[in-house]
Structures are given as C-alpha cells and as structure tokens.
Amino acid sequence: MVATASPQTHAIVDLLGNEADNLLNYSAEVPKESLHLPGPDWVDRIFASSDRNPQVLRSLQQLYGSGRLAHTGYLSILPVDQGVERSG
Structure with a gap:
C-alpha cells in the first residue's frame, strides 16, 4: 500500500x-531512442523529412530562429487578447 x-x-x-x-x-x-531532444537543427531533423511546403519549412525555421529561445529548439507562442470578446 x-x-x-x-x-x-x-x-x-x-x-x-x-x-x-x-x-x-x-x-x-x-526508450531513450524514441525521444526527440530539442536543438539548433530541430527543423531540419524533425520537419524536413515531411511533405511540408518549402515556404512552411522556411517559416518554421524563422519562428524557431528568433526571440529569446532562438536556435535552442524551443518555441514559445503566447496568446494575445485582442479584446474582441468584451467590446461593444
């Protein structure tokens, strides 16, 4: 117990x-082998072998390569309240 x-x-x-x-x-x-650890080559390792459009891959690379977490393999997207729900 x-x-x-x-x-x-x-x-x-x-x-x-x-x-x-x-x-x-x-x-x-x-299993350790099934983990995909983040890194600077995240988009190349994870998304490049998919059938995504090159423009989408470029946009993903731009997102992962900008901001405070640039080139770490991490991405933080925060919601922004537009105030539409409470506007008259």
Whole structure:
C-alpha cells in the first residue's frame, strides 16, 4: 500500500481502491531512442523529412530562429487578447 502523510492523501487512496499503489507509483518507461531532444537543427531533423511546403519549412525555421529561445529548439507562442470578446 502507498505510504500516506495527510488525511487528504488517505481519502485519495481510499477512492482509488485496489489500484491506488499502481496508479500513484506509476513510472513510464520510454526508450531513450524514441525521444526527440530539442536543438539548433530541430527543423531540419524533425520537419524536413515531411511533405511540408518549402515556404512552411522556411517559416518554421524563422519562428524557431528568433526571440529569446532562438536556435535552442524551443518555441514559445503566447496568446494575445485582442479584446474582441468584451467590446461593444
């Protein structure tokens, strides 16, 4: 059984029943070879072998190559509220 510390944890274990130990102590086993780690050549490694249009690949490269995360393989796109929902 799972070692518990608080009444809330006891309640969760009770709700999960017989599967509590399996669910709360689950650890995914992912082969290292199946991971695609980010890097400066991210677009070339991941997207170049697809059937995407060259203009799309160029745009992706531009996105991944600009900003504070440029050439790291990471991309951060944040939503911008236009205020349309609340305008009269």
